[in-house]
Amino acid sequence: SQQGEEDPQALSIQEGENATMNCSYKTSINNLQWYRQNSGRGLVHLILIRSNEREKHSGRLRVTLDTSKKSSSLLITASRAADTASYFCATDEGSSYKLIFGSGTRLLVRP
């Protein structure tokens, strides 16, 4: 069963605007990762945030983690048309390396 739910399911914004995607999960986790998938291709690893971290940055990406609310957000600033893709969160728990994926957010950045 899927651990995470993401919202919105789809997001359409203008180039230059910021995009925020949210991920919620159900159980205690060790780590949460965000991935990007372009047009049904492979997944590109964006960022990993550990359960004892609250915020991480990578370029135009900002990820937050709130373990009390069992939620994470991915912010893409100054979006570009090339950011158009599906974005997935994935969590792992306990001693398992198994990833459980959220349902994904489809982002469309209009030029």
Added chain:
Amino acid sequence: SAVISQKPSRDICQRGTSLTIQCQVDSQVTMMFWYRQQPGQSLTLIATANQGSEATYESGFVIDKFPISRPNLTFSTLTVSNMSPEDSSIYLCSVDRGRHEQFFGPGTRLTVL
């Protein structure tokens, strides 16, 4: 990160046949995983493939349908056996280098007619 390749990148197969997908990594890794992504859906783990041991399958996936080999630390194969149209999906392998960061291959897009 890791450089991961998969073969084939896509295939169209007839029902009742089998397809073997290869996953090659540019360096030795202990843990490899196989996922399925059905059309319009998220990813679901099929099995964990560690070198030197039998693959561990997730609920709903069985070895007879999805046999896996892991002959060494850089290579694995997943076979989709006796295919039906419901097996049409993207199949992805991934690796974990021990820090819980998983990196994915480019995927194999399978269409079963």
